[in-house]
Amino acid sequence: MNIELFKKLFEEDCISEDSFERIKNAPRTTLFSLHWEVKTLLYLGVMLLSSGLGILIYKNIDTIGHQVILLIIAAISAGCFFYCFKHKKPFSKELIKSPNSFFDYILLLGCLSFLSFVGYLQFQYTVFGTNYGMATFIPMVALFYIAYEFDHLGILAMGITNLAIWMGVSVTPKQLLLNADFNSQTVIFTYLLLGLLLLLAAYLTVYFNFKKHFRFTYQHFGVHLSFISLLAGYFFYYDSGFAFLFMAALFALAFYIYKDAMKHQSFYFLLLDVIYTYIAISTLVVRGLFAMKDDASITLSFMYFIASAIGIIFLLINLNKKIKAV
Amino acid sequence: MIIYNNIWLANLLIREEAQKARKAETISIEEQKKIEEKHPVGFYSPNIFIRIGLFILTCIIVSFSIGLLILMVSNTNIIDKWGFSFFVGILTYIALEIMVRKSNHFKSGVDDALMWISGGLLLTAFIILQADLSSNFPYSRISFFLCLLALYYALRFIDMLMTAISLFALIATIFFVWKDLFSWGMSTMPFLMMIACSGIYFLSKRSVGKKATLFYTNCLYVVQIVSLLVLYLAGNYYVVQSLSPASEGIYDSAEPATVPFGFFFWAWTILIPFIYLGLGIKNKDVIILRTGLILIAAAAFTFRNYYHLMPIEGVLSIVGIILLGICYMVMKYLKTPKHGFTYEDLEDDNFMDKLKVESLIVSETFSGTQPQGDNTRFGGGDFGGGGASGNF
Structure with missing residues (x-):
């Protein structure tokens, strides 16, 4: 801190002698925070890992390896959720501060791999048949539940986006999925409602x-x-x-x-x-x-x-x- | 040189210090209030949202005023002459001076918009003038003009972005002049750039904290970032190779030209980011540390451009896992602050938190994982910018 400046302020009678003493005795070196660096790296790590896995599935569809990859993704998702449930704080109606940023991003990784898992299941085995509403409804509910359970704003926003997809899909499923051009009138009212x-x-x-x-x-x-x-x-x-x-x-x-x-x-x-x-x-x-x-x-x-x-x-x-x- | 009231600028700095002191709980809120009373600041600088709004609206006003002017003189052939851009640019600049002097706007959005528009118009005027004079496009003269123009704005309005532009233009000027000056200009370019950038870096590093540059501290930080980046790029293998005289005319990347001193440039490409990182940690210098972090990515991309060890998805997954691992270890290590480093966020209410930027970025980049649906409507950044002009 700038001692000269506070000396001047003290002489101008802006601060008391006690405060001035405290400033003079304050530790010279302040802590150096790596918070944002680590956060950015975490974000990058999750982004790279999830997109890498996504491409991996996409390229290996129809080969023998794809079931292994599916298993790996399921394992990652399960592992992430296991970690989060182990470290989570009890649920509360108020804001819960997450234990640390690592927790936040592991939760995010869990959700992302869960989404690709469900999407893959639907694509390869059509688990939900042609019931596209159901295929988007389940991830949405899961996302909202996770967002509330773990108090995670990013996942809440993802849930909202999924809600929009689900609503769009259930109103005009075929047009939206098969042709790119959909009935704008229905879409306008749907999104207005949303x-x-x-x-x-x-x-x-x-x-x-x-x-x-x-x-x-x-x-x-x-x-x-x-x-x-x-x-x-x-x-x-x-x-x-x-x-x-x-x-x-x-x-x-x-x-x-x-x-x-x-x-x-x-x-x-x-x-x-x-x-x-x-x-x-x-x-x-x-x-x-x-x-x-x-x-x-x-x-x-x-x-x-x-x-x-x-x-x-x-x-x-x-x-x-x-x-x-x- | 600075257009703003110097006493108010100094008072702003004093208030900042007082704020820091109060955060550190060395002075009380009453004392902080007292300091603020004794050190008035008369600037009009609203918060970031109002600033964005004022910026957009000022752009609307200026563009429609110019449109009106063009409508009035549309019968004459004056519009594509350099004099027209120059005239309008000067008018905007006068408006800027008046807004800042009379209404005390200080980073309010209005002055930002006027500054960028007038700068752009003056540059346009110069380019038109130069293009009229000779058929060869005079890169060096234009970059030199841009350098001086941006420098003027940066000095007068203490603007960080203008500082960056000015420095980039200066480097470009050196590049173009040196290239044409000697036949061996291009082969010595990396070394010249390294010397120039390290010179600029150390100069700006030494100027921080001096009395003469007190109000330019942030601008000097920008100078440091830019010079560090260009210093690295000057020796980056990919950059050197694409600019080297040997690869002139070769556009086929399958058989890249070899670069003399290739080993030196490879060492530079890989080692410099880590040297930055090390220096940043050793000296606790945020700027060089973050630049180093960014440049590690650049080094990785350069390396991958030449050596394909494995397919892209494998690289992405492995790098992702490594990054997560590093973060985990760093956080574990810094659970209690060590060697003056901490993981805790020291600024509790910064701007990023207020807008919940993190959650928005997450939803923007990750919500596309499902192929279905049309979520182009969910652009979180739709500020309706310029939308008003698209209403016809």
């Missing part, structure tokens, strides 16, 4: 005080999904009056997110809210301007963007002040 569900989940975690810190992850996916599906819906029904219903829903949602962000003092969601609402308003304004079918509409829309962006800047600055004051 987004709202996630927002509800975010609300409920706080309401029941059950794993409150999971709120951010639910809310993050929920906000993006709902806003994007609402905008997609608007453009899908662009020519019919139905489109404006989507806009109305979007503004209602924006209001809710605004209140929620203010309550939780979240700058991130406030920013998302402002940006998505701005996109929505801008589409409406531009649509209105171009409906005039006038030469001036391009110039006017340019001016609109300049003026509105300046306005939004002031809005953001003010909201920032307001949220801090809450």
Whole structure:
């Protein structure tokens, strides 16, 4: 620590003599933390190992070795879960700090190898038959269970993604799997439903005080999904009056997110809210301007963007002040 | 030279020290508050989310203003002249100066955006001007101009990225000038680069902590990282081979040209990362330690490019297991802090934790393990950037 500086501060009467003494006697050398280095290496290790194993299965499908590989993967998964269950702390409704980062990543490795195990079983032996809903449902449930049991945010996010896949699959299984082009109308409504569900989940975690810190992850996916599906819906029904219903829903949602962000003092969601609402308003304004079918509409829309962006800047600055004051 | 109020900058540093002292529990919260009262900082620097928002919005404003300007002069042939870019670049720069001086923006997103746009426009103007003058594209002059321009921004606005760009441009300038200066320029290039980069590294290393460079500490760290990286790359076998005069015109990688002093460059490729790592641990220097870690990966890739010992999936799995093993051992070893090293995270509330970045990265990279479904919609990073302009 900078002794000279604190000497000056002491002379300016900012700090007491006791504090100054403590600073002078503080240990010269501070500890050097390798936390982030180790974490990055762990992440890389898990990523490399799981993708290496994935390619290994893929290349050895239909050969004699593949059952051995399958066994190895099952063993890795089982081993990881065994380690985690052995070292886990008792379940609690509150945040549980994991024993260490190694634990986190071993759990992740276990989940990943479990997923490739199930995926492989389905691909090679079609364990679930053509019931694709079931094939995605089981990993999803497992992921959510693991996320709650071990209090792991990364796995929760993976679970949410799997939930989306499961919902998408169960709505339009064949189209999604066989042809890449799916019925956008169904998909829009499915994902809108999913987004709202996630927002509800975010609300409920706080309401029941059950794993409150999971709120951010639910809310993050929920906000993006709902806003994007609402905008997609608007453009899908662009020519019919139905489109404006989507806009109305979007503004209602924006209001809710605004209140929620203010309550939780979240700058991130406030920013998302402002940006998505701005996109929505801008589409409406531009649509209105171009409906005039006038030469001036391009110039006017340019001016609109300049003026509105300046306005939004002031809005953001003010909201920032307001949220801090809450 | 610095555009910002120097007293406020100094006060920022004092506040940082006070924050550290409070974390170490040597001063109380009241004392910290008192220090902050006596050392006011008038900058407008909002948190990272507002900064991103302001950055996007400023980009929208500037691009639409330029669009409006182009609409107004679209009848004349002025747009593709260098003077137009120069004029707009200067206008943006003036706006930047005004925002910083009058509204005290300091890393607020507004100044970032204006800085990048004006820099880009001025560079464009210079490139157009140079392209008009001669048919040969003058790499060395352009990189030298970029070096000076970025250096100016870096010095005036204390910007880390601009520092990095300036240094890269400087190295590129040396490269191009030396290449054309002598017929044997390319064969001595690795050694020249090594000398230049180690010189820059030691210079920046010595300048840290001096009174004159007090506000540039972070920029000097950037200089160190860049010079260390380029120092390694200068002697990396793959880089040397692809740039060597012998391989000119040979694009067939099946029969690579041999490099003189090949042994020296192989030793450099493999050993330097570990030397960095060792120095980093010995001197407790985060910068050289992390650079070393990254470069070990680079050395591994270089090696694999020439010698295929086993198929890629085997390498991935084995390296993964080794990495996990190393981490396990390091964590076990450092359970109680030893030799001044610890595994514990010393900064408890950093930005990464707030955004739960780790969990998002995990879900982004690993959720593709199942082949089914369309999860392109789940881009966690969709900030709607520039989306407003795509609404037509």
